[in-house]
Amino acid sequence: MLTSLAGAGVGAVVGILLYSKRSTERRRQFRDFRTDQRLRLQGDWKLLKDKLQQAYTHLTDEDLTYVEGRGHELMERLKTKLGKSKRKVFKLLKTL
Numbered sequence: 001m002l003t004s005l006a007g008a009g010v011g012a013v014v015g016i017l018l019y020s021k022r023s024t025e026r027r028r029q030f031r032d033f034r035t036d037q038r039l040r041l042q043g044d045w046k047l048l049k050d051k052l053q054q055a056y057t058h059l060t061d062e063d064l065t066y067v068e069g070r071g072h073e074l075m076e077r078l079k080t081k082l083g084k085s086k087r088k089v090f091k092l093l094k095t096l
Contacts, residue, residue, distance in 0.1 A: 032072040051096045
């Protein structure tokens with residue numbers, strides 16, 4: 001009986017910690033940081049940008065604005081504009 005109460009208490013504390021507003025924000029920041037680290041674009045961004053615009057003519061210069069350390073924003077814009085998953089957009093950028 002005591003063990004089950006202790007388990008329920010630990011579960012409640014873990015639930016609060018994992019889903020509090022602050023921890024959700026931290027997880028989002030960590031996910032964005034990971035995206036930026038994985039997105040290290042090789043070569044000249046201008047050439048890659050031109051290739052993307054040739055392949056997807058509806059992309060504008062604003063859609064393809066890349067700022068070092070803010071690659072997650074680029075990924076979100078491309079994901080929305082191309083209607084592809086984040087994984088497919090990563091793959092697309094790595095293959096160009």
